[in-house]
Amino acid sequence: METRGYMTSKNVKMAAIEDDINNDRDLVTDDLHYSDTMQISHKMARVCEERCDSGINSFSFQSFRDSMESSCTFSVGKTELCEIIHEDFSEKCTNLSLEDEGISSFSYTPSVCIKPNSVKALRIVLDFSEQDKDGDTFVNLALIGGNERLACALIDMVPNVECLNIPNSLYQRPVHLAVLTKQVKILKKLLSKNIEIACQDHQGNTPLHLACRNGDIDCVKAILEVVRERRDFQCLEVRNSQGLTCLHVAARVTENRLNIVTELIKSEANVNAVDATSGRTILHYACEKRDIELVRFLMKYTNIEIDFLAFDGKPAIYIAYWRNYQDIVKRLIKAGADFDYNVLDDVSEDSDNENV
Template identity: 30%
Template sequence: MASAEDANGKVNLLEDNRIDSGVESFQYFTKDDPYNNPVRDSTSESSEARDKCSSNTEERLDSAYGSSSLTVENFSEILIEGCNISESEDDSAKNTELEHKENLLTNITEDGDTLLHLAIIHEDEHFAHQLIQLFPKDVLDIQNNLYQTPLHLATYLNLSSVVRDLVESGASLELQDQEGNTPLHMACEQGWVECATEMIRNVSSSKLAPVLESQNWRGLTSLHLATVNRQHRLMKLLMKKGADLNIQEGTSGKTPLHMAVELHDIVSMTLLLNKGADVDVPMFNGCTPLHLAVGRQDAAIANLLCQSGADKMLRNIEDETALDLAGGNDDILALFPFDDIQIQGRSVVRVPF
């Protein structure tokens, strides 16, 4: 056991002259890691990793963030309750070890990162796994200044084994970063199928429902993001887990089917329609997917929607049917036979006199 003087020399993580957000302190402790892990240096690596994980540093004034993020004041109390301090025959050595572990775990950098955040930023998976086992459950959900939890960072960096360990240890799937993204949002946007699978594979439907329905600050759910980014495997995964196929994003009311139509993504459209997506759901302005297809002069997509039973007579808030938007396109006009009388999209058989 090291002397009290030697041990105390190791615990000062927040020196006044530190030039980065805890990278030196991370390196300092891993140097004496009993697992003797190699430490990745340098400041440039930390800066590069952090740049990947943040885009906008404006402070969010929404009070919901304050209620979802633990504060520095109670951070120390939570950690001390959860730490398993080994017993020592010498009281002085025991107190020194306790103080050492307290300082090791309770320090937060100027960017709000805990040691676990830093381990993940440096992609040191072994050290991250050790910290996850050491940290109490509540501490796993500490959010940094960008409101990123360790699970956000592990997902963004595609560290699927760390994601699995965090989820199994009880890390929250519902916390949102400064852009309103949950970890599942990030996985769907980046296309990280393994990370998304690790997050939701063993989660019950009741607990998963609010995660699947959660919208980021742009009004998008995870299924919207998977659709926009043409992540077909992720779309299948979310559908299998019960994602609402007709959920509307919060700005204009588009469903995933509207977005697939706009992208001319026949694969996504087929996936959605085959799973029972409503072909006639209107946006907030009353436009159905067929309105969008015809308005874009996209005859192939319009034809697919008509074959799927789209109602050709529905009107938007401008009192326009899809036919009104055809603009003389012969291929599209062929989808709307003029010699039929239709009521609510159904042809009426003419009875000869």
């Protein structure tokens, strides 16, 4: 009877334990590891009983991330970037926009989503050659978003300089975007990576063309410093789709015009370079715009070809004369320009005959 009572008591205890398991109550045990294992195994078993797909589709990534919060790792690519990045990564890489030269909207939804205060530090793996639908890389997006800290971190971590020479759909490299967004610090960091500086966008503009067009003397100086260091003066002669060199572009702007022209000429830009459409020099441009300040400035250079003929066979002084810019005509004559009123009369008669 005692044995039967013992067995009955044991059965009761086993039934109680089974009831605890079925009702998902914690087991009381001295072995904490055993207890935790039993709880997790039981919960996973319940998932498997309710589904016929092994529970894969019902697995909660949020619960997994919570359980791994102390050592969280996100994989997005191939090259490792170990950096403490707060929630500004997702904020800056979402709904980025830049409108310039046909760019109506840049948008990118990052594959890494970070919730504020969810984790303190992340180990992120990025593929620096990956491009979005607009052809922009992570470096481009950081530049467009104006996130200087993130852009600098990404540039420092690129495994290969070629990752910084990848063009987007408008053939813009990171160096173009750094100039367009006027981020001089990032521009200097890019230039220190020995990137290509004569690269052209979809309009044939180099980064120096864009800096001159924007009247951005800081970006111009940063680029020209590298040009002088590399002795790469050929890039100063590159023409865009309008046939203009950087010097022609600089002569047309209003902000910092003389300072930029000065920097270009000091860096051995050809002051007598002609555009590809009319054969005019920047002296022709200055006369056409009645820019007496630029004309006076150019007359200081002894290597200026004051009588240089454009494709139509006319020197700069004739442009000023036909527009009745007497102040410029006098300045050019004083500087030694060859000016013959008889020739002007002959040209006038020829023009009248052509009109008849």
